[in-house]
Amino acid sequence: MKHVIATLALVVLLSIPAQAVSVTGRIRFTGRAPGVAVQTIVYAEALDGNRIQPGQFKLIQRNKSFVPHVLAIPAGSTVSFPNNDPIFHNVFTLSTPGPFDLGLYRAGTSKDRVFKAPATYRVFCNIHPQMSAFVLVVPTSYITEADASGMYRLDLPAGRYRITAWSERAEPSSVEWTAAVSGAAVPDVTLDESKFVETSHKNKFGQDYPKAAYDTKKN
Ligand SMILES: [Cu+2]
Numbered sequence: 001m002k003h004v005i006a007t008l009a010l011v012v013l014l015s016i017p018a019q020a021v022s023v024t025g026r027i028r029f030t031g032r033a034p035g036v037a038v039q040t041i042v043y044a045e046a047l048d049g050n051r052i053q054p055g056q057f058k059l060i061q062r063n064k065s066f067v068p069h070v071l072a073i074p075a076g077s078t079v080s081f082p083n084n085d086p087i088f089h090n091v092f093t094l095s096t097p098g099p100f101d102l103g104l105y106r107a108g109t110s111k112d113r114v115f116k117a118p119a120t121y122r123v124f125c126n127i128h129p130q131m132s133a134f135v136l137v138v139p140t141s142y143i144t145e146a147d148a149s150g151m152y153r154l155d156l157p158a159g160r161y162r163i164t165a166w167s168e169r170a171e172p173s174s175v176e177w178t179a180a181v182s183g184a185a186v187p188d189v190t191l192d193e194s195k196f197v198e199t200s201h202k203n204k205f206g207q208d209y210p211k212a213a214y215d216t217k218k219n
Contacts (some may be wrong), residue, residue, distance in 0.1 A: 001163050002050055002059070006008070011213075014149075017071055018157035018158045018159055018215055019154070019156070019157065020058075020157055021156060021157075021179050021180065021181055021182045021184070022153060022154070022155045022159050022181075022182045022183070023153070023154055023156065023179050023182070023183070023185070023186055024151065024152065024153050024154075024184075024185055024186070025042070025151075025153075025163065025185060025186030025187075025189070025192055026040065026146075026150050026151055026152075026156070026185075026188050026216065027040055027146045027150035027152065027153055027165045027188070027189050027190070028150060028188050028189070028190045028191070029150060029190070029191050029193055030190060030191070030192040030193065030194050031192060031193045031194025031195070031196070032191075032193050033193070033196075037193065038167050038168065038193070039069060039145060039147065039167065039168075040071040040146040040152075040165060040166070040167045040191065041070060041072040041136055041143065041144075041145055041146075041161075041165070041166040041167070042144050042146055042152045042154065042163065042164070042165050042166075042189075043072065043138045043140050043142060043143045043144075043163070043164055043166070044139045044140060044147070044154055044163045044164075044179075044203075045138075045139055045142075045160040045161060045162045046142075046157070046159050046160070046161055046165070047160045047161060047162060047176065048138065048157075048159050048160055049054065050140050051140070051141060051157075052074050052075055052076060052138055052139065052140060052141055053074060053077035053078070053141040054073075054074050054075070054077040055074060055077050055078075055079070055104050055141075056077070056078050057071055057073050057077055057078070057079045057080070057137065058079065058081075058082060059079055059080075059081050059123065059133060059176070060082055060084055061082065061084060061085055061089045061091070061125070061131070062084045062085060063081045063083065063085065063122065063168070064085065064087075064125075064128050064130065064131055066123065066129070066131055066132065066133035068133070068209075069132070069133055069134070070134045070136060070168065071133065071134070071135050071136070072134070072136040072138060072143045072145075072166075073115060073135065073136070073137055073138070074118060074136055074139075074140060074141040074143070075115065075116060075118050075137050075138065075169075076114070076115070076116060076140065077090070077114070077115055077137070078112055078113070078114050079112065079114075079135060080109050080110045080111070080112045080114075081102060081110060081112070081113070082108075082110035083105055083106060083107055083108070083109055083110065084107065084108075085107060086107050086175050086207070087107070087127045088104045088105065088106055088127065088129065089103050089105070089127060090102065090103060090104050090106070090125055090126035090127055090130070090204070091111075091123060091124075091125060092123070092124060092126055092204040093121045093122060093123045093124075093135075094122075094204070094206065095119065095121040095201075096119065096123070097117050097119060098113075098115065098116070098119070098129050100113060101126075103139070108134070115135060115137045116176060118137050118138055118139045118197055119137050120134060120135075120136055120137075121134065121135040121136075121137065122134060122201070123135055124156050124201055124203075124204075125152070126203050126204045127212050127213065128213065129200070129201070129209045129214060130201075130216065131146050131215075132201065134168055137167060142155075142156055142161075143152055144163070146148040146161050147152050154179075154186075156179045157179075158179055158180055158181075159178070159179060160176065160177070160178045160179075161176070161177055161178070161179055162174050162175075162176050163177055163186055163189065164174075164189075165191050166188045166191075167191055167193065167218065168191050169193035169196035170191040170193045170196065171192070173190055173191055174189065175188075175189050175194075202216075210216055
């Protein structure tokens with residue numbers, strides 16, 4: 001009888017959903033360039049079985065730039081790429097595992113892409129070399145962005161997580177940690193941006209852009 005009661009108690013315990021907790025943390029930067037706005041993404045993967053809820057997102061082409069510059073999404077999500085400029089753009093990526101070329105399309109129109117596998121996609125325009133963006137596809141729905149000082153907040157079900165910080169100027173950096181109570185602080189994670197070197201990129205054919213493409217007055 002004691003055994004039955006213990007088993008029942010366990011079943012009841014297991015059926016209670018993990019309590020949501022709100023935690024904060026701080027990303028520290030080594031060699032962060034002063035005066036440059038760099039988006040810092042933070043995401044938490046549950047180590048006891050991850051919960052991914054794909055969603056719908058937008059990466060807008062506006063004033064010959066991509067907005068936002070870094071779009072972080074759960075794997076399986078759909079991204080639409082609306083052109084809000086009065087000129088043509090040609091969005092493409094050569095990144096694996098899913099390179100694509102959306103082709104030319106005009107103002108007010110949009111195309112969609114589904115991003116299945118976690119990866120970092122570098123997205124460009126084949127006409128305007130100054131346009132660049134990242135689609136960061138991650139294996140979790142718990143994603144947030146740190147502010148300029150590196151502070152962030154995450155709302156998570158209680159449990160054990162790998163918490164990763166990402167910026168385009170550093171190798172990603174992680175910490176494993178158990179989120180148990182609200183208000184707790186995640187151990188600091190450091191992003192080393194000191195080795196970052198700005199590089200130019202190729203067009204969709206893997207070639208240099210024509211010189212005229214860099215003339216921002218005409219383009
Ligand atoms: Cu363009």
